[in-house]
Amino acid sequence: MKQMDWEDLRYVLAVADKGSLSGAARKLGVNHATVLRRVNAFEENMGIAVFDRTARGYRIAPRRRRVLDAMQAVEEAALGVERAITAARSPLAGVVRVTSTDTLCLGILPEIIAAVQLGAEGLEIELSSQNQHADLARLDADIAVRPAAKLPPELTGVVAARLGMSVYGAPGGRDAWLGLSGNLARITLGEKIKEITGEAHIGARCDSFPVLREMAAAGQGRAILPCILGDPDPRLERLDGLIAATAVDLWVASHVDLAEVPRIRAVRDLIIAGLERAAPRLLGSTG
Numbered sequence: 001m002k003q004m005d006w007e008d009l010r011y012v013l014a015v016a017d018k019g020s021l022s023g024a025a026r027k028l029g030v031n032h033a034t035v036l037r038r039v040n041a042f043e044e045n046m047g048i049a050v051f052d053r054t055a056r057g058y059r060i061a062p063r064r065r066r067v068l069d070a071m072q073a074v075e076e077a078a079l080g081v082e083r084a085i086t087a088a089r090s091p092l093a094g095v096v097r098v099t100s101t102d103t104l105c106l107g108i109l110p111e112i113i114a115a116v117q118l119g120a121e122g123l124e125i126e127l128s129s130q131n132q133h134a135d136l137a138r139l140d141a142d143i144a145v146r147p148a149a150k151l152p153p154e155l156t157g158v159v160a161a162r163l164g165m166s167v168y169g170a171p172g173g174r175d176a177w178l179g180l181s182g183n184l185a186r187i188t189l190g191e192k193i194k195e196i197t198g199e200a201h202i203g204a205r206c207d208s209f210p211v212l213r214e215m216a217a218a219g220q221g222r223a224i225l226p227c228i229l230g231d232p233d234p235r236l237e238r239l240d241g242l243i244a245a246t247a248v249d250l251w252v253a254s255h256v257d258l259a260e261v262p263r264i265r266a267v268r269d270l271i272i273a274g275l276e277r278a279a280p281r282l283l284g285s286t287g
Helices: 007-018 021-028 032-046 065-089 102-107 109-119 182-186 188-197 209-217 262-277 279-283
Strands: 051-054 057-060 094-100 123-129 143-147 155-169 177-180 202-206 223-226 246-255
Touching (some): 007 021, 007 032, 007 057, 021 032, 094 262, 102 123, 109 123, 109 262, 123 262, 143 155, 143 262, 155 209, 155 262, 155 279, 177 182, 177 188, 177 209, 182 188, 202 209, 209 223, 262 279
Parallel strands (some): 094 123, 177 202
Antiparallel strands (some): 155 223
């Protein structure tokens, strides 16, 4: 048995989590061949087969669950060390990574980030737009701005505003519902929309609210959209009375281990203040 390459653990654990090479590649931001090479190298070096390869994907081989559990414990310990080092050496300067949805990145966060940079000299802000939640435990980002019913236990934060939702359609557009797909259909807003539309027929779907807005503006049907996207669009009219007043909490959060890092705390406080100032626009007239 050769010496273990600890970097290979990330690839093995990603395949175990996603159940496929392609899913692991998307999660890690690498290509399919890299994942295959790293997993094969790990199994060859360790002299064991971690996975059974099947037509439906990669499954954890019999009696290998304990191996995976031990690997996950090692990874969590390593990430904990990395977070502790980040917290210990972080000055009130440097890069702060903010992640949020495409809706908020398009509709409100650029102007807030611009104000943050004016008020936080020496800080560089990276804004990442993705509807899939970034993993703050793995330091994918420092601050998350996201709609949610509640935060997972590893995050701490506050509700800075509420995101209003209403129905929008183009004048003369089709009398059909537009719906959500992909990651967006599985998170808070997607679940809320599913509750509202119930068993109604969905004419078309997409995995992005800005794209859904474009579909509604093209006359493909009516869509439940965040008011911050629908209200300012002159191509759309708000169709009040079709649903009850609807809004979801908008959280600003960080990992508990990094919440008091000075540069992260400073940026988080400025984002919260910016969202509070924009609260009426975010809510629309649903509240």
